[in-house]
Amino acid sequence: MPEHVHEAQDRFVAVWGQMGTAWGISRTMAEVHALLFITGEPLCTDDVMQRLGISRGSASMSLRALLDWGVVYRVHKRGDRKEYFEGEQDVWAMFRAIVRERMKREVDPLLVSLHEIREMTEGIGKGEAVSSHNARLADILEFLEMADGVSRRFVSPQGKGLQVAATLLGKVSGRRSSDGGREEGS
């Protein structure tokens, strides 16, 4: 493989790891994901360890978590006892998986809590303090339920419509259009 590609991969891994930390994903996990995505081929635990300079335990844990997230797949090579791992290559599918998991793990439980909190002050109907509190809570709930609904659409198999809409919406937004349109199929 040309040396420049190797360097480019390293930089990609670094910036993706950086991004991860900003969004609450551990740097190593994001780096492992980046590596599997950008190399595009199945790697085994030792490949990951060596390329990223991390311990076996760390590699194992990151890979496991990425499998749980659904952005990395197990691959078996015939005649080889080792397990290999391959990153999801369809970028839309990858982000759908990320959105699905984050909503499931973080937003949905939050919504449950907010509903409980609403019940705490429901119908003690006296006073401006109570009703304005309830109104604020209702506003947040309404917004998050909207976001939840939109993300369900995005994530669902029928999400293609949203994908098209988003693409159009994004493109009109007065931006440079440097690269020619590529097509993609998972």
Add this chain to the structure above:
Amino acid sequence: MPEHVHEAQDRFVAVWGQMGTAWGISRTMAEVHALLFITGEPLCTDDVMQRLGISRGSASMSLRALLDWGVVYRVHKRGDRKEYFEGEQDVWAMFRAIVRERMKREVDPLLVSLHEIREMTEGIGKGEAVSSHNARLADILEFLEMADGVSRRFVSPQGKGLQVAATLLGKVSGRRSSDGGREEGS
């Protein structure tokens, strides 16, 4: 203020702080934000310290950061030397501010880096390894630029259209509709 409201506020602060950590915002900063949002009235540094049980330094730093994010405002009370802080009360405006800042701070620099990385392997046109690498990079770039475009729309003053669209989109998504529709004006 009724005791139940105080309790509900505390729980709101706790869950919002929790959420913050999952998304890469420090718990305290998210809690301060939650407190200012849910109380709906201007509080001074000492109020925040006492209510949240945090130090002066921590309160000061969190409030400053929230001002930078644009989700909290300074308020001056006449005849009082202290500064007061008020949370943005319009939930849509609040999330627009959050999206604007996160894009500006995290996604835009990422896009710059990815463009640089693309240049590293542009036009060394030999070999499957190089071209498939370039294709993966192009896919990521295309997706993130789309997201950038959509978020610009969401954030822009003309974003009302998107707000309406999102609301509709979210609502059709087969969900419970427990609360009556409230209207909101910033």
Add this chain to the structure above:
DNA sequence: TGGTTCTTTCAAAAACTTCTGAAATCTCCT
């Protein structure tokens, strides 16, 4: 079954992030 190879686990260590509190700085008033 025993040996070999690969994977997972987890307690302790390291690394990193956030908080504290007292001192320095700022602001406004007389």
Add this chain to the structure above:
DNA sequence: AGGAGATTTCAGAAGTTTTTGAAAGAACCA
């Protein structure tokens, strides 16, 4: 200018998350 009160800063302390590496556990084979 002097002083009172409010705010910011920042080095060190506290707390949290992540990593390591060695041991335990699986899976496979002969």
